[in-house]
Amino acid sequence: MAQTIRGVIFAYLASLISAQQIVSSQGTVAATPETVTLAAAVVPATGVELFQWEALQLTQSVLTNLTNLELTDAALFNFPTTSSASTSQCKVFPGDANWPSNATWEVLNLLTGNALIKTVPLAAPCYSSWPEYNVTACAAITASWSDPHLHANDPTSTQWPLYEGLTCLPPGLRSEDTTCTLGGYASYSIEITNVAQIQLALNFARNLNLRLVVKNTGHDFADKSIGAGALSLWTHKLNDLKFYPHYVYGSYSGPAFKLGAGVETADVYLAAEANGVTAVGGECRTVGLAGGYIAGGGHSPMSSLVGMGADQVLSMEVVLPNGKFVEASATTNSDLFWALRGGGGSTFGVVTSLVVQAYPKIPVTTMTFSYAISSTLSANTFWSGVRAYMTYFATFTDAGTYGYFNIVPNASGNLAFTFDPFWGGNLTKPQLQTLVAPFLKDLSNLGIPVTPVFTQYESLYPAWNASFPPEVVGGFNNHAASRLFPRENFENSTLLNATLAAVRYAIEGGGILVGYNIKAATNPFANQNNSVNPAWRKTLTHFILPGLWSNNATFAQIQNVSETMTNDWMVKWRAVSPGAGSYMAEGDINEPNFQQAFYGSYYPQLYALKQQLDPYGLFYAPTAVGSEDWYITGQIPMRSPYVAVVGGGCAL
Incomplete structure (x- = not known):
């Protein structure tokens, strides 16, 4: 498929043209995915070296070509002419009068190079009510349900399906499961393979006031990469990785990696081993380093030596809510660079790649x-x-x-x-x-x-490979909270006893503890001027507290455990660590005062930047910066407020 625009040779809309044709300088042909030219132009890099697919961008000249065709829907892909906020108070939801028609969705599909995917739940082949029903496929899906790669390689599935609403699990995992519905999954996703597709999607969603979500691997404990009625950007295929033995950028000089947004921990550790260096990454194999990991701060087995994952970033490439593709670094868009390293995902833009420094093999x-x-x-x-x-x-x-x-x-x-x-x-x-x-x-x-x-x-790779087996996912029998306990809780005997008592109370009450004795080391050779939760700079622990129930628990029982965890066990944890915080990627979606817990004293600055960069309210995720400006309407019946994050979302 061609990747540049030549005159008016380019994809537009069989379903909106009565003759179902497109016009090009080479003649008139039927408009099909095979005859469509991707709506993109090749733009040379002006700063950090770009991956080839990052050079494929939506430009004003591309949009002008669309407008010259005098087709009404061309305006859906325009960049904003002002920074004014959206005047609509609600996101458009399926069934609403303003929900895009099938023909309009086909516009998006053709212009993105046939990359639009209408959501089919991963377990749909297990249900005869779906056209995809297939006994053999169902058996394979059921057998692999706990494998994170199964979910990461699906456009919309999540590794932790609790907050989706458990509306389409393989039969047998829960005794009451007899149906399969879309639930909290996005309505459509785009398989992102270049920057232009992201720009087209952001402009489309912003101009039509659609809910937008971003999914890489779906690893987040609280499933913040899903959203009912949303258009989802699936960035998992942006998995290019390049090693630079000697990289010079600003004051840094040394080994570095450029990582696409879809690159996972396992990929980076293996590449580091092959090139004789050490990279800073997560514990779990399918965590997307350039995605939610860096956005949330990123703790690592290396953190007590060199700091957080976000501290290692030298530069980033990102598509902003207004559709513009920019570089962010300590000297270019420095406020954005600060926010993207710790301020949470699905907030300020879509990161396509980043460059991180590496260390000698240890x-x-x-x-x-x-x-x-x-x-x-x-x-x-x-x-x-x-x-x-x-x-x-x-x-x-x-x-x-x-x-x-x-x-x-x-x-x-x-x-x-x-x-x-x-x-x-x-x-x-x-x-x-x-x-x-x-x-x-x-x-x-x-x-x-x-x-x-x-x-x-x-070195790190064989130690990590032997110590951390592939994670088991797909479960829905727990709801986790977390706390970052500061140094004084373990150096002061009175506080130590109180902390131990609070932990013991929760565990003996029915919770379990996943504990990390860890700190974010001060590192003069890394850029630690970022928005990582300040609590990380004082902590000696990251304690995760899951509350448990059986697979066949009722939603009332699930809610009871969740409320006990949030309103009883964690109350005691917060009481012995006042002013501390929690790790957003492994925290409680119901965390009271999440602004303080997940972002600390940086929240006002992050919120102000969110309003500046995204006055449209394009990016939304539960507990993300600015999410308090929206609420869930519950247009899809919610089994429990502690179970499903669904609905259109309306401004307060």
Whole structure:
């Protein structure tokens, strides 16, 4: 398919032209996806090197060619002439009088190069009410439901379907599932493979006042990449990755990677290993580094050594709400650059790629062990062991380590503490053994028998690959909150006891703990002037607290657990850490005062920039900056306010 516009050789609208033809300088032909020319022009880079698909952009000359065809719907793709906000108070929803006709959707499809996808829920082949019904396909989907790649490779599916409303799961996962509906999934998505498609989609959604969402892998705990009645931008295919052995940008000189928005953690770690360097990325394999990971700040096994993922960014390429494609860096659009590194996704624009710095290859040594309540180890002794570990939180993170641990019931139903693992970045086995020896002695003195296993690796990739198996997703039997507890909670004995009591209360009340002993290290060689939640700069822990229920729980039971977590367990956590915060990508969608919890003192500045860049209210996601200006109308019946994030969305 051609990728540039030559005169008026370009795609427009079989369904809006009675003759179902397009006119070009080469004659008149039938308008089909095969004869359509992508509505884009090649624009040379003026700053950071662009990927080839980033050079394919929507320009004013392209729009002029559309207008010259004198077809009414050309205006749907125009850039705004002013920065005035939308006068409409509600997003247009399916069934509304202003909802685009099928012909209008076909305009978008043709101009984006046949990239528009009408949503079919991933599990639709399991239901005879859908044309896609296929017993064999259903069996394959059901068998792979917990594989994150299944959901990441689908235009609209999410890895955590709770907030979609659980409206189309494979039969058998829940006893009551007998139907499949669209629920909270977007109505349409565009398989993004170039910048022009993003620009066309943003202009289309803005001019028609449609709800817009952005999905990369769908990893976010709260499913903020979905939205009923929305047009979704699926950026997962923007997965180019380029390594620069010696990259010079501003004051930085050293190795770097340019990453497309769809590049995942596993891709980056493997490329870093192949090129003899270390990259800063997440724990989970399918986290999109250039997507929601950097946007939320991005914690990492490397954080206690070099800081957050967002600290490593040198420059970014982004499409703004007005459809313009710009560079953001410390010297170009610096306010945008500040906001995009920590201020949350689906807010200021669509990031297409970024450049991150890399570090020399380092050794990693891990330690694993577990212990559990039993007939010979009491609950009080168990928690004394947890307290002993907490007293070393500052010592360990100051040495650059990262402790990943869980407190969950074991097969016997007793609470078990497990390191998965204790991670010693830039430490040899003897160095890590020396560091943890006092802690192990404290456990021994408490009568807690552990048998630590130490393993040394030459670099991050083999350590990460051995320590963090592929994540299991697709579950809907928990709702998580999180808290970033500051250093003083573990260096002050009184606060330490209060923190331990609050944690124990929640776990013994029915929650589980996914714990990280981590800090965002100060790094003079990284750009830490960004909007990462200030709580990260003071924290020694990121504690995730899921509340649990059975797969066949009623929605009333789900709501009860969710309310207990938000309004009881987390109340105590917040009380012992006043003014601290929470990690937005793994936080409670019902977090009270989310502005303070997820963004801290930066929220007013972020909100002001949101109003400046997006006066149209184009970008919306629950708990995102500016989301308080909207509410969900519930045009799709919601099984529970704690379950489905759906509806059109109206201004307050």
